[in-house]
Amino acid sequence: xxxxxxSLQNPLIKQWVTIKEKSRARKRLGIFMVEGIRETSLALKxxxxxxxxxxxxxxxxxxxxxxxxxxxxxxxxxxKEIYHRLAYRATTEGILAIAxxxxxxxxxxxxxxxxxxxxxxxxxxKPGNIGALLRTAxxxxxxxxxxxxxxxxxxxxxxxxxxxxxxxxxxxxxGTTTEIIEFLNTNNxxxxxxxxxxxxxxxxxxxSQATAIIVGSEATGLTKEWLRHSTKNIIIPMQGAIxxxxxxxxxxxxxxxxxxxxxx
Numbered sequence: 728x729x730x731x732x733x734s735l736q737n738p739l740i741k742q743w744v745t746i747k748e749k750s751r752a753r754k755r756l757g758i759f760m761v762e763g764i765r766e767t768s769l770a771l772k773x774x775x776x777x778x779x780x781x782x783x784x785x786x787x788x789x790x791x792x793x794x795x796x797x798x799x800x801x802x803x804x805x806x807k808e809i810y811h812r813l814a815y816r817a818t819t820e821g822i823l824a825i826a827x828x829x830x831x832x833x834x835x836x837x838x839x840x841x842x843x844x845x846x847x848x849x850x851x852x853k854p855g856n857i858g859a860l861l862r863t864a865x866x867x868x869x870x871x872x873x874x875x876x877x878x879x880x881x882x883x884x885x886x887x888x889x890x891x892x893x894x895x896x897x898x899x900x901x902g903t904t905t906e907i908i909e910f911l912n913t914n915n916x917x918x919x920x921x922x923x924x925x926x927x928x929x930x931x932x933x934x935s936q937a938t939a940i941i942v943g944s945e946a947t948g949l950t951k952e953w954l955r956h957s958t959k960n961i962i963i964p965m966q967g968a969i970x971x972x973x974x975x976x977x978x979x980x981x982x983x984x985x986x987x988x989x990x991x
Contacts (some may be wrong), residue, residue, distance in 0.1 A: 729802045748939035750880045762815050762822040766892040767795050768827055773895030779803055779825040783810040786821025815884045824905050831881055833902045833910045836871050839843055843870035844985050845939040846978055848951055850876040858889025859975035865893040865952045867982045911939050917958040920949050928961035934985035943980050945971055
C-alpha cells in the first residue's frame with residue numbers, strides 16, 4: 728500500500744526535516760536522507776537498507792519508485808509543498824529515500840587484496856571536497872576512503888549530493904588520526920603523506936605495495952602526528968606561483984599514479 732501525507736505538521740515530516748538538517752538527529756536515529764533516483768540506486772547497490780521512499784507523483788512515476796523498493800520499504804506519497812520542504816536540491820526528480828546508516832568504523836573495512844590502496848583525508852572542512860574525493864576514489868576503484876577527525880558526519884546531504892552517490896560505491900570509514908595510524912601499522916600499510924616538508928616527488932615512490940595516501944586541508948596541511956609516522960612524505964612539484972592545489976585534484980594525481988604503477 729502507498730500511504731499519503733498532505734500536512735507539514737505530520738510527525739513523520741517533522742522528523743525527516745530534522746534528519747535532513749541536523750547531524751545529531753541522524754546519528755541518534757541511525758537514519759539519513761538520500762535524494763534522487765541515481766543516488767538511491769547507488770545506495771541500494773552499496774548495501775544500504777531503505778526504510779521509506781517518499782515521492783511526489785507529479786515529479787516521478789509510481790513505477791520508477793517501485794523499481795527502488797525493497798521487501799520492507801514503505802512508500803509514502805506527499806504533496807509538492809511537502810516534497811519541496813524535504814528536498815535539498817532546487818531541481819529534483821521527485822523521490823527521496825530514508826535509509827539506515829551503515830557501520831563506518833575502521834573495523835568494518837574488508838580488503839580483497841594484500842596490497843590495498845587507500846585514500847585518507849585529514850579533517851576536510853568542506854562537504855564538497857569530501858564529495859569530490861569520493862568521486863575520485865570511485866573513478867579509480869580504490870579499496871577504501873578514510874576520513875580522519877571528521878568535521879561533519881558522512882551522511883550530510885551536501886556530501887551525498889556532491890559525491891553523486893559515490894559515498895555508497897566506496898568502502899568508507901572514519902576515525903581519529905591516532906586510531907587510523909594504529910590501523911595502518913597493524914595491517915602493514917605504508918603511509919605516504921602529501922606534505923611540503925622533507926618531501927620527494929610522488930612519481931619516484933613505489934605505490935605497488937599496501938599504500939595509504941594521506942592528504943590534509945589546503946589551508947594547514949597535515950598535522951605533525953601524521954608526519955611523524957610517515958613512511959615517506961611526497962610532493963607534487965609545482966611550476967607556477969602557488970605551492971598547493973585543491974585537495975581533490977591533488978588526491979586524483981596521486982591515486983592515479985598509484986593505479987598506473989599497478990597496471991590499473
